[in-house]
Amino acid sequence: MAYLLANLAYLLSLLSDLTAFLLIMEWLVHVLPGAWLNPVRRGLFEIIFPLLKFSDRFLSFRLDSFNARGLLTAVLLLAVNWFGIPWLVVFSYSLRG
Secondary structure: OHHHHHHHHHHHHHHHHHHHHHHHHHHHHHHOOOHHHHHHHHHHHHHHHHHHHHHHHHOOOEEOOEEOHHHHHHHHHHHHHHHOHHHHHHHHHHOOO
């Protein structure tokens, strides 16, 4: 059971990093000018849309033309990944006996 919990924590860490990376890339691609990035913008938006809805509802931050809807969610995911998931791994290895 302990190994299963540890592997689940590692998988959560991987998914959290991947999601934060995609959110940061989506924000960066929308900041960069140019029509040649439209297919990339559309693709990233389709992938990240559920998290953007969450961040619009709970983590909305707008300062003039700067909209950090995905950026704050990425920071939250990275903070959970760096400070929360290692404790889950340590706890899982303490269950081994």
